Structures are given as C-alpha cells and as structure tokens.
Amino acid sequence: MGGARNIFTLPRPMRMYRGGCLSRVDVAYETWGELNEARDNAILLFTGLSPSAHAAASQLDPSPGWWEEMIGKDHPIDTRRYFLICVNSLGSCFGSTGPASIDPDTGKPYRLDFPVLSLEDLARSARELLRGLGIEKLSAVMGASMGGMTALAFAVKFPAMAESVVSISGAARALPFAIALRSLQREIIRSDLAWNQGDYPLGAGPIRGMQLARKLGMITYRSSKEWQMRFGRERVAEERKTGDAFAIDFEVESYMEAHARKFTGQFDPNCYLYLSRAMDLFDLGDHGGSVPAALAKVKARRALVIGVETDFLFPLFQQQEIATDLEAAGLDVTFAGLDSLQGHDAFLVDMDNFRPLIGEFLS
Amino acid sequence: MGGARNIFTLPRPMRMYRGGCLSRVDVAYETWGELNEARDNAILLFTGLSPSAHAAASQLDPSPGWWEEMIGKDHPIDTRRYFLICVNSLGSCFGSTGPASIDPDTGKPYRLDFPVLSLEDLARSARELLRGLGIEKLSAVMGASMGGMTALAFAVKFPAMAESVVSISGAARALPFAIALRSLQREIIRSDLAWNQGDYPLGAGPIRGMQLARKLGMITYRSSKEWQMRFGRERVAEERKTGDAFAIDFEVESYMEAHARKFTGQFDPNCYLYLSRAMDLFDLGDHGGSVPAALAKVKARRALVIGVETDFLFPLFQQQEIATDLEAAGLDVTFAGLDSLQGHDAFLVDMDNFRPLIGEFLS
Numbered sequence: 250m251g252g253a254r255n256i257f258t259l260p261r262p263m264r265m266y267r268g269g270c271l272s273r274v275d276v277a278y279e280t281w282g283e284l285n286e287a288r289d290n291a292i293l294l295f296t297g298l299s300p301s302a303h304a305a306a307s308q309l310d311p312s313p314g315w316w317e318e319m320i321g322k323d324h325p326i327d328t329r330r331y332f333l334i335c336v337n338s339l340g341s342c343f344g345s346t347g348p349a350s351i352d353p354d355t356g357k358p359y360r361l362d363f364p365v366l367s368l369e370d371l372a373r374s375a376r377e378l379l380r381g382l383g384i385e386k387l388s389a390v391m392g393a394s395m396g397g398m399t400a401l402a403f404a405v406k407f408p409a410m411a412e413s414v415v416s417i418s419g420a421a422r423a424l425p426f427a428i429a430l431r432s433l434q435r436e437i438i439r440s441d442l443a444w445n446q447g448d449y450p451l452g453a454g455p456i457r458g459m460q461l462a463r464k465l466g467m468i469t470y471r472s473s474k475e476w477q478m479r480f481g482r483e484r485v486a487e488e489r490k491t492g493d494a495f496a497i498d499f500e501v502e503s504y505m506e507a508h509a510r511k512f513t514g515q516f517d518p519n520c521y522l523y524l525s526r527a528m529d530l531f532d533l534g535d536h537g538g539s540v541p542a543a544l545a546k547v548k549a550r551r552a553l554v555i556g557v558e559t560d561f562l563f564p565l566f567q568q569q570e571i572a573t574d575l576e577a578a579g580l581d582v583t584f585a586g587l588d589s590l591q592g593h594d595a596f597l598v599d600m601d602n603f604r605p606l607i608g609e610f611l612s
Numbered sequence: 613m614g615g616a617r618n619i620f621t622l623p624r625p626m627r628m629y630r631g632g633c634l635s636r637v638d639v640a641y642e643t644w645g646e647l648n649e650a651r652d653n654a655i656l657l658f659t660g661l662s663p664s665a666h667a668a669a670s671q672l673d674p675s676p677g678w679w680e681e682m683i684g685k686d687h688p689i690d691t692r693r694y695f696l697i698c699v700n701s702l703g704s705c706f707g708s709t710g711p712a713s714i715d716p717d718t719g720k721p722y723r724l725d726f727p728v729l730s731l732e733d734l735a736r737s738a739r740e741l742l743r744g745l746g747i748e749k750l751s752a753v754m755g756a757s758m759g760g761m762t763a764l765a766f767a768v769k770f771p772a773m774a775e776s777v778v779s780i781s782g783a784a785r786a787l788p789f790a791i792a793l794r795s796l797q798r799e800i801i802r803s804d805l806a807w808n809q810g811d812y813p814l815g816a817g818p819i820r821g822m823q824l825a826r827k828l829g830m831i832t833y834r835s836s837k838e839w840q841m842r843f844g845r846e847r848v849a850e851e852r853k854t855g856d857a858f859a860i861d862f863e864v865e866s867y868m869e870a871h872a873r874k875f876t877g878q879f880d881p882n883c884y885l886y887l888s889r890a891m892d893l894f895d896l897g898d899h900g901g902s903v904p905a906a907l908a909k910v911k912a913r914r915a916l917v918i919g920v921e922t923d924f925l926f927p928l929f930q931q932q933e934i935a936t937d938l939e940a941a942g943l944d945v946t947f948a949g950l951d952s953l954q955g956h957d958a959f960l961v962d963m964d965n966f967r968p969l970i971g972e973f974l975s
Contacts, residue, residue: 365857425843425864426836432865433827435858437800440820457803464796465828473789473924480788482895494728495798495885499892501788502795522858529862532845561836561924 254279254302254309254337254344257378266373267530269364273353276378277337277344278302279309281320282328284384291384292326292611293375293411294335295392295399298524299516301343304335318600325608331388338399339374340366340523348519349451361447366523368395368531372403376410386410389611393417393596394563395524398531401544401571405536408548414575415610417555417596417603418563421540421571422532427562430469431525434462438518447519454518460509462521467505472559472592476501544574551581553610555603558586560593583610617642617665617672617700617707620741629736630893632727636716639741640700640707641665642672644683645691647747654747655689655974656738656774657698658755658762661887662879664706667698681963688971694751701762702737703729703886711882712814724810729886731758731894735766739773749773752974756780756959757926758887761894764907764934768899771911777938778973780918780959780966781926784903784934785895790925793832794888797825801881810882817881823872825884830868835922835955839864907937914944916973918966921949923956946973 259274279302284291294304296315305320306313320326326333337345340363348363355362379387390411392400397419404414420427441458443449483500497503533543552575556568565586572584587602589595596603622637642665647654657667659678668683669676683689689696700708703726711726718725742750753774755763760782767777783790804821806812846863860866896906915938919931928949935947950965952958959966 361857422845424836425839425845425862426831428845428862429827429831429839429864429868432862432868433824433831436827437824439858440824441803442805461796461800461803464792464799468789468792468796473787473927476788476792482785482788482791494724495802495889499788499791499795501792505792505795526858564836 256344257381259374259377260381263370263374263377265364266367266369267365271346271364273346274339274374274377275344275346275350276339276374278378279304279307279335281305281307281333282331284332284382288384289386289388289412290330291332291334291379291382291387292389292391293379293387293400293403294333295371295375295390295396295403296335296338297394297396298338298521298528299512301341302335302337303343304333315597319604319607325604326611327608331611334378334382336371336375336378338395338524339371340520340527342517342520345374347517348447348523349517358451360519363519363523365530366527368399368402368527369406371399371527372406375403376407379410387412389413389415391415391417392419394419394593395528397563398528401533402531404547404549405533405543408546411549413551413553413610414547414549414580415553415555415607416568416571418557418560418568418593419571420531420563420567421544421574422534423529424567428529430465430562431529434465435522435525437462437465438522444518449518451517452514456513459513459516459518459521463509463512464505467508469562470592470594472561472590474559475590475592478590480504540570541574541577544571545578547575547578547580549580551583551610553583553585553606555585555587555596555606557589557592557595559588559590560595562593619707620744622737622740623744626733626737626740628727629730629732630728634709634727636709637702637737637740638707638709638713639702639737641741642667642670642698644668644670644696645694647695647745651747652749652751653693654695654697654742654745654750655752655754656742656750656763656766657696658734658738658753658759658766659698659701660757660759661701661884661891662875664704665698665700666706667696678960682967682970688967689974690971694974697741697745699734699738699741701758701887702734703883703890705880705883708737710880711810711886712880721814723882726882726886728893729890731762731765731890732769734762734890735769738766739770742773750775752776752778754778754780755782757782757956758891760926761891764896765894767910767912768896768906771909774912776914776916776973777910777912777943778916778918778970779931779934781920781923781931781956782934783894783926783930784907784937785897786892787930791892793828793925794892797828798885798888800825800828801885807881812881814880815877819876822876822879822881822884826872826875827868830871832925833955833957835924835953837922838953838955841953843867903933904937904940907934908941910938910941910943912943914946914973916946916948916969918948918950918959918969920952920955920958922951922953923958925956
C-alpha cells in the first residue's frame with residue numbers, strides 16, 4: 250500500500266479551510282494513461298478513507314490496486330483514452346502530508362498539532378496538484394465514499410474545472426447516524442491507552458483500538474443480508490476454539506478478526522482520526538446556505554450518481570438527493586440505485602454492476 | 613433499577629442447557645394484579661438484555677418501570693384481568709443468580725466460572741418459578757428483543773403451558789450481523805484493562821468499555837431516520853466545547869454520551885458478556901433440526917408477532933418468519949410490521965403503535 254508513487258510538493262504554504270496553515274504540503278499521486286495534447290482527458294479520482302493512491306497496477310508499482318478491475322485498457326476507466334490521476338488524501342499517511350508527517354517548523358511529527366482537516370482541503374490540494382501538472386480542465390472528477398464527498402466538494406469549489414462528476418455512495422453532508430458511528434470509532438481508538446493522546450511511536454500505537462474500530466467499520470460497510478448468505482451461523486472448526494468462553498466461535502467473528510488484523514499497522518491512527526472527523530464536518534450547505542444552493546454552482550455538463558440499496562451508512566436517499574440537486578442545477582444526470590448485496594463496499598466488490606455503469610458513462 | 617422485588621429460590625440445583633450446574637438459583641421477579649382461583653390468568657414477561665424485573669410501578673416499588681405505559685388498570689396488559697409476572701433474567705444482576713452472584717460452593721463471585729448461559733436456561737428457571745407459584749397454565753408468555761427470543765424458547769420447551777405467545781422484535785435464532793455487533797461489544801468491554809479477565813471489584817470494573825459498548829448498542833437500537841429528524845447536524849453549544857479536536861461537537865454525540873453514562877455502573881460487565889453471548893448462541897433449530905420444526909412443537913392457540921420496519925438488528929423478515937412458522941404450526945397468528953421510526957427500541961418508545969396492538973390481542 251505504501252509502494253512507489255509520485256510526490257507533488259505545493260509551491261507555497263496552504264491555508265486550511267477551517268483555519269491554520271501547512272507550511273509544506275506533499276500530495277502523493279499515481280497516474281495511468283497519457284495526458285493528451287489538449288490536456289483535457291484527465292480524470293481525477295479521490296479515494297475512500299483508507300486507500301492509498303495505488304488504485305491499480307502501474308509502471309511505478311505493478312502490485313494490484315484497490316480498484317484494479319476498473320482501470321486499464323478496455324476497462325471502464327479506459328487508460329487508452331483517459332489520463333487517470335488518483336491522489337492520496339491530504340491528511341492520510343501514504344505519501345501525502347498528514348498528522349504523521351514531519352512538521353518542517355518543529356522537525357517533529359504534527360500528531361494532534363495538525364490543523365483541523367476538512368474535505369475542502371483535500372479538494373484544494375488536488376487542485377494545486379492539477380495546476381502543477383498543467384491541467385486546467387478535467388474530463389471527470391470522481392470518487393466513492395469519502396472520495397465521493399470530496400469529488401462533490403471539488404465540483405462545488407472549482408465549478409468550471411470538470412466536464413463531468415461521478416459520485417458513488419457519497420454524501421453532500423454527513424448525517425447523524427454516520428457521525429455517531431465514526432464518533433464511536435474515534436472514541437474506541439482514543440480509549441486505547443497506547444494512543445497516549447496521539448503521542449505514540451509512529452508505526453505502532455493503539456493497535457487494539459484500531460482493530461476494534463476497523464471491525465465496526467466492516468460491520469457498517471457490508472450488509473446484513475450478505476453476511477447471512479456468506480456466514481449464516483457457521484462455527485469455526487473445533488480445533489481453533491480455546492478454553493476462553495468469549496473467544497471466536499462463529500465464522501463471522503473469525504472473518505472480522507482476520508480482516509482487522511490485516512488493516513492495522515498500515516494506517517496511522519492519528520491520520521484515521523483526522524480523516525474520520527473531516528467526514529463528519531463535511532456539509533456542502535456551508536457553500537451557499539444549503540446543499541441544493543451549493544450544488545447549483547456546479548458547472549459540469551453531466552453527472553453519474555450511484556448508490557446501493559443495502560448501504561445503510563451512505564443510504565440511497567442521500568444519493569437520490571445529490572442526483573436531484575445536480576439535475577436542478579442543469580446537469581444531465583444518470584442515477585443508479587443498485588441492488589448489490591455488499592452495502593457501502595459494493596463499489597469495491599460488485600464489479601458486475603459497477604463496471605458497465607461507469608464504462609458506459611465514460612465511453 | 614435494583615429496587616425491591618421478590619426472590620424465588622429453586623428447590624434444587626439446576627443443570628444448565630450447555631453443561632455445568634448451578635447449586636443455588638435465585639430468580640428475582642415482580643408481579644402485578646392477582647392470580648385468579650383457576651390459576652390460569654398469568655402472563656409471563658421476559659425482558660431484553662438490560663432491564664430488571666421492574667416493568668412497572670408496583671406495591672413493592674412505586675418507581676416507574678421500563679414498560680410503565682403498558683401495564684396497569686385499563687392498560688394493554690390490564691392488571692384487573694391478568695396476573696403479570698416479570699422475571700429478571702438468569703445471568704443478570706438485579707436479584708437473579710448470575711456471574712456477579714456468590715457461588716455458594718466457593719463463597720466468592722462466579723465471574724467467569726459461571727457456566728455457559730443459554731436462553732433455554734432463562735426459560736427453564738422461569739418455569740421453575742411458575743411451579744413454585746403453583747402456576748401450570750399461562751394465559752400468555754411474552755417478551756421483546758432478547759425477551760422475545762426467550763419467550764419463543766419457553767413456548768418450544770414447555771409447549772402446552774402457554775395459551776398464547778407474544779413475540780416482539782425477537783428472533784428464532786441469531787443472525788451473523790447481530791452476532792458481529794454483539795461480539796464487537798463484548799470485545800470492547802474485554803479490551804478495557806479494568807475488565808481484568810473478569811476479576812474487577814464488583815460495582816466498578818470496565819466503565820469505559822461498558823460505555824463504548826452501550827453507545828454501539830444505542831446506534832443499533834434506533835434508526836438512522838429517527839436520528840436525522842431528532843438531531844440533524846445540530847452542534848452542541850459553543851461553551852460546552854473544549855480545546856480537544858475530538859471532543860463532543862454534534863448533538864448526536866452529546867446524546868450518546870449522556871445515555872452511556874447513565875447506563876454504566878448499574879449493569880455488571882460479566883453479566884452483560886454472558887447474556888450477550890447467550891443471544892448469539894440461541895438457535896431454535898437446536899430443538900428439532902430446524903426453526904420451523906422447533907416452532908411446530910408449540911401448542912399455544914394464538915400468537916402475536918410484532919416487528920418494526922426500521923429495526924436492522926432484529927429485522928422485519930425475521931419476525932415474518934416466526935409468524936409464518938407459527939401459522940404453519942396451526943396457531944392463529946396476528947402479525948404486525950410497524951412503520952415506527954424508533955427501530956429495535958420502538959416497543960419502549962412508540963406506545964401509540966404498540967399499546968393498541970397488545971391491548972387488542974389480550975382483550
């Protein structure tokens with residue numbers, strides 16, 4: 250996940266949306282395909298909370314990426330036609346500047362001295378990267394989950410840049426159910442004594458807290474129905490059981506444990522806290538008085554809005570609202586409410602549904 | 613919650629459903645109304661995971677109970693007609709024997725030496741209480757949430773005892789989504805160092821872990837829609853904010869914190885772990901090969917099965933299955949799928965919907 254990637258360093262300090270300033274900002278990114286002569290075939294892709302910029306295998310890093318099946322020759326995001334740029338979010342820990350980065354003013358990691366992070370800052374830092382790459386017009390800005398929110402923020406803040414907008418299981422603003430879940434995840438991490446008010450050895454820290462927060466994430470990223478079909482009431486094999494009455498007993502517990510262990514250690518806990526909070530704080534209504542007023546600013550020509558019926562974290566009605574508001578803003582909107590079983594994570598898993606939708610929109 | 617109540621001590625040791633034995637079993641209970649001469653007007657009420665037997669104000673304890681609006685003269689459970697018995701679950705900590713009780717064989721609290729607890733044991737201990745009270749026939753056995761599961765276990769294990777069965781937002785067996793959530797709650801509690809492998813000073817222990825587990829419970833007990841209407845993106849007043857970037861900011865966070873603080877300290881953490889695990893282990897299919905085969909044993913005449921559309925912890929399709937299976941067993945079944953906003957907790961809150969349904973069924 251932390252493999253090779255390009256780093257763009259902003260030419261000047263960046264003032265943050267909710268106050269404070271970063272004197273040096275690095276944005277890690279990867280690209281696929283070629284920028285055409287008109288410099289207008291680029292697609293900007295924002296990620297969810299946890300992935301790096303490594304969306305697919307590339308010359309820099311041949312390992313498979315998090316959206317491997319979506320990107321490449323003859324893939325929905327066809328790299329013979331488009332120049333795809335995926336950025337590691339500002340505030341993350343895979344090359345971009347974040348709470349785990351060294352503050353050049355002190356020579357020490359920012360940790361909790363990092364300024365309040367907003368999704369508007371993620372959009373802004375990507376805008377600066379595009380400027381650095383000599384790109385003033387995008388064919389599309391795109392993202393799923395937190396990336397969908399950030400893509401909308403980008404489209405509102407830089408309304409004339411993108412020809413089209415693709416929002417997948419995103420949100421125009423955080424709602425209290427999702428805020429409550431993320432707040433609890435953050436509290437679980439902060440309750441791990443190893444968090445130590447953010448002052449842990451980088452690469453270590455609140456492992457247990459991160460695992461528990463990850464498990465809560467997993468529960469909210471998939472659907473009850475999918476788990477019923479996959480796990481039912483299957484038990485783990487007898488020999489894997491211990492004498493502990495509260496040890497893992499059901500397959501679903503074993504699955505969560507295995508995935509939580511894979512995740513932790515990779516992602517810096519303070520970065521997680523900042524990005525999670527940035528999602529709660531996000532409200533497009535801050536840009537114009539209401540969400541519809543904010544989305545009315547978008548000057549793109551077309552939009553694709555995708556939601557999933559079984560997604561209870563970013564529910565379908567939120568996707569429908571985005572589509573309605575963009576339509577009211579005059580965009581040609583394609584809306585798809587998919588019946589995928591995989592809930593919020595469907596865009597990573599249910600490729601049979603997602604590939605044709607995105608492929609057709611971009612073709 | 614731990615107010616006055618009656619205690620029935622089983623006349624002999626009780627063998628547990630999944631092995632082990634309790635040499636002394638107390639069952640705490642409260643009653644309302646009078647047992648008639650025929651001794652056939654009793655209703656047995658099982659509770660959810662956390663309440664005591666104090667379902668309503670009584671002569672023993674005039675403080676309001678957890679189902680106050682449902683019980684009394686001219687109330688849906690009319691105490692002029694019925695003799696209502698509410699039991700504190702075996703394994704709980706409000707008078708009934710549980711992990712926080714003294715093991716008479718050692719003179720010390722059971723803690724994790726308490727045998728594996730099953731909902732079948734809760735049903736069985738209540739059966740013994742009824743025998744002690746001289747009751748061989750119930751007008752109804754009833755419960756909501758874990759109490760609904762236990763009422764079904766009772767109806768299957770003692771098929772001829774109850775004339776009718778009332779199952780509210782219950783389950784015939786635990787499904788993986790609910791298992792995953794409860795497993796995570798238990799892990800959060802066990803990860804609190806103050807849990808100390810179950811060996812904490814009774815009345816103290818893993819307060820923080822219990823609060824976090826409670827918050828997760830609250831998120832799953834209500835609905836996203838309700839919280840959107842109640843809290844939206846409201847912020848706490850500025851003066852309540854602190855310098856901590858991750859402190860409470862949104863009203864929904866403040867609400868969860870206040871409720872979590874009220875809950876903890878009352879409920880013993882080991883008891884919580886045992887009861888939570890008992891729900892995961894529950895599968896009526898253990899009694900006859902499948903859930904329908906188990907429910908086919910029920911000899912009651914009528915059943916009322918209630919579920920709530922916004923309940924994603926005990927989803928409506930589970931309630932529908934219970935109703936279908938009881939109907940196939942020859943019972944006269946009333947099924948209600950309510951559109952209450954309050955999710956799993958609706959039976960405690962949405963009295964306008966629940967009162968008439970239960971009142972009519974019992975009248």
